[in-house]
Amino acid sequence: MSTYKRATLDEEELVDSMEGEVYPNGIQVNFRGSGSSKGCWAERTHVEKRLLVLTVALSAGFLACICVLLFQFRTRLCLTESCISVTSSILSSLDRTVDPCEDFFSYACGGWIKANPIPDGHSRWGTFNKLWEHNQAILKHLLENTTAQVSSEAERKVQRYYQSCMNETKIEELQATPLVDRIKKLGGWNISGPWQEDDFNQTLLQLAAQHHIWPFFSIYVSADSKNSSVNIIQVDQAGLMLPSRDYYLNKTQNEKVLAGYLTYMVQLGMLVGGQDEAETRRQMEEILDFETTLANITIPQEKRRDEELIYHKMPARELKNLSPAVDWMPLLNAVFSPVEINETEPVVVYAKEYLEQVSYLILNTDRRILHNYMIWHLVRKGAGFLDQRFQDAEEKFMEVMYGSKKTCLPRWKYCISDTDINLGFALGAMFVKASFAEDSKAVAEEMIKEIKMAFEESLATLPWMDEETRRSAKEKADAIYDMIGYPKFIMDPKELDKVFKDYDAVPDLYYENVMQFLNFSARVAAEQLRKPPNRDQWSMTPPTVNAYYSPTKNEIVFPAGILQPPFYTRSSPKALNFGGIGVVVGHELTHAFDDQGQDRLSSISLIHLLEFIFLLSTPPHTLFLLRCLPLRAVSFLNP
Template identity: 40%
Template structure:
């Protein structure tokens, strides 16, 4: 991508591509405009929010209003202070959209960093240093900045205490709490919610009243947050504390668009969290940023210049083979009743897939239409980020009066990832993952493709039937469609996975078998479906000759293909953060845990009974 973006001789075929290139150049900042501006851009933004007490943006405690500060931060500048909200598919009626609210607003990536004593000593101390240094850069003296940093962190600590842990958020039905805005007002009265939503939706000419429905994922959080905020407001310094928190959250979310001195201040926290300062080449960071905000435009160039389009039909065929293997296994699952089994097959038949990239990115007019109303300017990186945030917020709000549709890409096609969307019953495999090490049409054994990319395909398909995905029917609606006895049998088998993965440790961190349950099920189910798909492929195709110099069969190479994509090295801090925040198990145990459950793996590699990779008790659902 760097070569494409840096080459001025390559034509940019569309407005969308020019937007991406302009944003990229504004990020590179070859004229040092960002450094010259210093804190000026963020000072101007903070003054709109009523100021920040530890900056030179001006702050008047008498005129400052919590309501207007939250409305501006959330609905003008799209910053998630105190909570997060968006328009999303209604999970009980997936054809429509609904306003959805969730807990949020913490600087650190997990509540555990605030509540665990060991983490607090290291990471919270680094957070205070980071806030203090930013305050100094914005005009405060160090002692005052330290005092205000302490109050911000203390507020976030109280918010962390009422934040629901991730392992308690696995039950989708428990998270679906539909109510009217007037009911939300009674639940959490720290702001006027009708006024809050009107401040946003008025920008897109959508009417909101007290009877407008919303879904609140964690009502207990909003109820307790309201108590916390009212308690703070009752104190003489309450407004200052809340204004400082909102100011800080706004600054922190935009630090990457400020002068290098601000990014340098952030590194003390990055070192505490990751064991490294996170510094990377500017061009690499700028490509990543461009992909995050203008991924479809960037993908148009990637597909035209780099992507091997022959990969797409081959991958489409592989998805069909993996899906067929998954369905063919259903009759052998003796824990399911016949009716649920038939419904599961029907759901698998209804899973749609999107592979590579959407066709419209090759059509200039259609691609440009996706970015209508968005402007970029080469010397305005900070403002470009605000423009994108505001444009995306307006785009999201307009969905409230539009039906939910399959076929929308929620991830950039050049992303090396894949996903399943329960409300659409849809699996997506972007072009970015259809490359080595996951996929290469020139691999000397098809087994390597099935072991790597095939398992990813099986993994995403299995998500439709994991502990969360199984709660959605074939149309993507949240409803019970399983027999109660089958649910009980499923839960017993799920407990096997919870116990197995909870027994694994990395650097004295135990994996949370509950919060990683869905991903562990998907890894195990995906491996099995892909292996049987490969065997099915062999029935009508001829494999290459054995690899010279490698004393492995093609079936053994299948498992090599699976395992090698998870080769990685991480600092202890990064591993610790993954255990706390990632729904996936660490790479090591994605391999060991999954393979040790596989009967076919043990047979293929002739593992001795009761050996570590062939334990007598194996966990299996799909």
């Protein structure tokens, strides 16, 4: 039996054995072995071989790096539906007929302006207005869809309130009756009929406690700006019916507005019961003259920006010495009932000189004029909730003042705005569930965090800021509290109902619903006096297209209403969101360091440590910069 034996041949044996082999086709193939000669690689020394391998490896690595960089920095196009949509929007907003080097604003925004003329009923128009109109359309659907299931009784109250505002048939039927009835309970009005020359302080008390009307000054509860851990009663100047004192005092410049205002006053006086137009005009002229005198003693806002100068804390009993025309203790107890107020109750007065002068004015003015003026406040405040005649009178006056007509605005838009003003947090619960994604809060919070970081990094580059001040500024920036979208309680039906449990609305009595809400809100405010300030309490409703910074709380707030396109879109590239809502975030962040927020450090106390350190460590020319910068910032941010 034969056995298989594996043969092993090396290369030289194989080549030698086959050298000169002739194949059957006659072709001779010659194999030449290496013999004693060496190949190229074999001829290399050990060092050369290593260097060659290293060179090849480095070349390959370099080539790989080039490829990675080219891949990383190549032009990448976003072709998602969202990117295409926003690109189209940007392109349509341009006016490419304009040279951007000559007029960049017109180049960037000219197309949008041409495509969005100011609508009838508006004195201005922009992206804020357009977004609010979009939000209104959402709210309209939510409020009018009464068959849809709502999650809380508070939301049903909102729908009833809106229905009462939309019930124009009932409003026209009642005409001025709801307001006339209120006037009678206050002793009548000399303009519309007989009046009882009742006690001045009693009328003032009823207007304040029952209608939240402040003809001469305002009283409210808010956090003490020098100790933000407690709420305190605060008293400030008030009473003017026109937007500012300048309307009364610059008569030449505002002659048309003052004439329109007087006409409006006469029209309302006649609608409420005035019998003789000439006599009504005469008495309204007296009221206007009194308002003008009040404007003269009102401190202009530009002189009230330094809170340290206008802050005066005192026990309540000192109010009587400051302004003896007013019975302060009965007034305070009526306004804050059922909370008891005694003479030692701390009060902050923000208009000390004004209160002294308004007391003198009250003591030296005819009681009839004072009563007419106070009831005029009630008439003006209630006119917007009455029939079309009152609406027409107001529209004519608004046209004179602002140059726009409200007649083109549909009733539903007015009613949505009014519902949002009064019941905005219950309405906000409906809005958030319909149009605000929960993960938007997390994305917005991350954006705010990044903008804060960029802001803090910029502090290191400011040559006029010393290290102590820089550290204090960073601490304040770190301590800024941000609130995104909505307050948490509105998404809990039980908590929401608890907030609105003492308020109710009926579908067909709009004026009464409004008055009831004023009483309700006054009671809620009174309850805050004995509670610590709630940092999570919002001053804007969720559907609002705006944002704000609170100096006393050191917080920035961004409602769900503004976290919508074009300011913010979940699916848009981050650059677009930074250019949209990021601008708003940066704007509010800088308010922490303007002339209203700069005095409050991270502890939110009104201690001038920041300024004090700055004064001690800064040369005079830099102090000049400090004083100029806030004013420039304010004029730039609030044109």
